[in-house]
Amino acid sequence: MSLSTFLAPAVIGLVAAAGAYALWTRRSRTYHSSESVASAYDAWTDDRLLETLWGEHVHLGHYGDPPIRRDFRRAKADFVHELVHWSGLDRLPPGSRVVDVGCGIGGSARILARDYGFDVLGISISPAQIQRATELTPEGLSCRFEVMDALNLKLADAEFDGVWSVEAGPHMPDKQRFADELLRILKPGGYLAVADWNRRDPRDGALDARERWVMHQLLTQWAHPEFASIPGFRHNLECSSQSRGLIDTGDWTTETLPSWNESILEGFRRPGAVLRLGPPALLQGLRETPTMLLMRWAFARGMMQFGVFRLASDQLNAELG
Template sequence: MLIFLFLLTGIAVTFTFLLWIQGDRRYQSSESVAAAYDAWTNDRLLERLWGDHVHLGHYGNPPRYSDFREAKVSFVHELVQWSGLNQLPTGSKVLDVGCGIGGSARILARDYNFNVVGISISPAQVTRAIELTPHDLNCCFHVMDALSLRLPDQSFDAVWSVEAGPHMPNKQRYADELLRVLKPGGLLAVADWNRRDPSDGAMSKIERIVMRQLLNQWSHPEFASIASFRHNLENSHYAQGGLRTDDWSRATLPSWIDSIVEGLRRPGAILDIGPKAVIQGLRETPTLLLMHWAFATGLMQFGVFKFDRQ
């Protein structure tokens, strides 16, 4: 028992220390989001550990064992099927909002023969997406703010956005822009980290502390709930059509621990970069563990949204 208590105390002290050394990366503006993603892209740690996709994986429901990178690819196909994008004709024009380094865009172009335009607030992500994309894929990438898309109204057959919403300070403007550029008859597919809706219970003191860490460490101004973002979509000036939502928390939950375990599976990915990569990995680990706790306990939910524009 004494050994167990010693180990537990050591883990608690280490965890607290790692949170302390992280400092603060709270949201300040779109520039702070761009700077965070520029840094994550330029050090190449996440790419070397997780591959082309920064988003979570889909492990089935009930979840089953899967390679982390394969689960990320499965996520793209699951969202395509669930949202109905697989029913769109070859050559359909798809906008990927918050495209990262282009992993999802390349799958949409390669496996579904879509013409994909990816946008990100991060110049480093766009540069890396271009570098990783073969010339024979119908993909292009641009630096652009999702709250002010420099794109014509009704110009895309589908709009796709995965885990971008938490960085948006104005959720209604985000919903409006996603729907504004969608053609009549087009499809919207959104997947996001969402907080528990206040109507389902106020946060406890511990939950408020955890929520503040989740917001500050990864430059999030606020999380929408599934219900509140549904409200944003339904109340948009461009919302003529049908909306469907679901909660994929269970199917995606293993991602958080897997994202840490990848460092053990691929130690060379960290060690080859050097000591800074080890420090960076330690810096992110507490937030990943807090995310797992939040999604496992229901403080956070993984919402998916499908809109058929009429």
């Protein structure tokens, strides 16, 4: 093997890494308003890269504790079923009304409707996501979608038997208002299922200089105004004017951590699918890779945590009598 043959893959890798870094630093998606979030998700939806690599579920997967190797897209569906069971949502009878706040392109909403028989409304601030979610939903499935701001839901008080929200909270500039709205539309005795990317609570240790730099990138690259901590958002829910009582929390960082590396590996598993989207999608994939690597680092280090939230079981039992 000649030296040039040996060095070629390394040179290509370095060029690709340099290109990704250049694209990544050229401009950011710093949060400015709800419109900036909508625009970011419109772009991610229209270029179809995220759907091509992540499938219909624009959220992390569940790999168990300890994690076991499994299909990336199967892990995402498994996440839905795990959260349904953990939150108690599977106690609801078929026909119950459930809202998915921050529904993406509807992957979770369709599982809730198809596998549990719920009547599901999915909402997103992104018109492109709502259009695509509607296109992907089979006729006859009890699942529909509307454009709506999660901080100003055009929904009646106590309208839903279940409220579901996965990885939407980081985009909310007012975490208390977000908590208030989730609880306002939930019926007494209903079920709450929330899962989010959360920062380490300041009481557990301030960010060091390296972590502050990483945090800045995580916020500016994906249009996040701020991350709540798990105790912080639990406080928002429990102290809400719409409070339903005590909140149980869990940390699913271990169960979801493999998702970050797997999301990058999907590009290598499906190169043809990415290439068919054209050069802009390939460049977009290169641009997103550094942020995903930083997310993986932050979750593995404990700087970030994957929090899940539900109504405490004793509170639910009391309300149900």
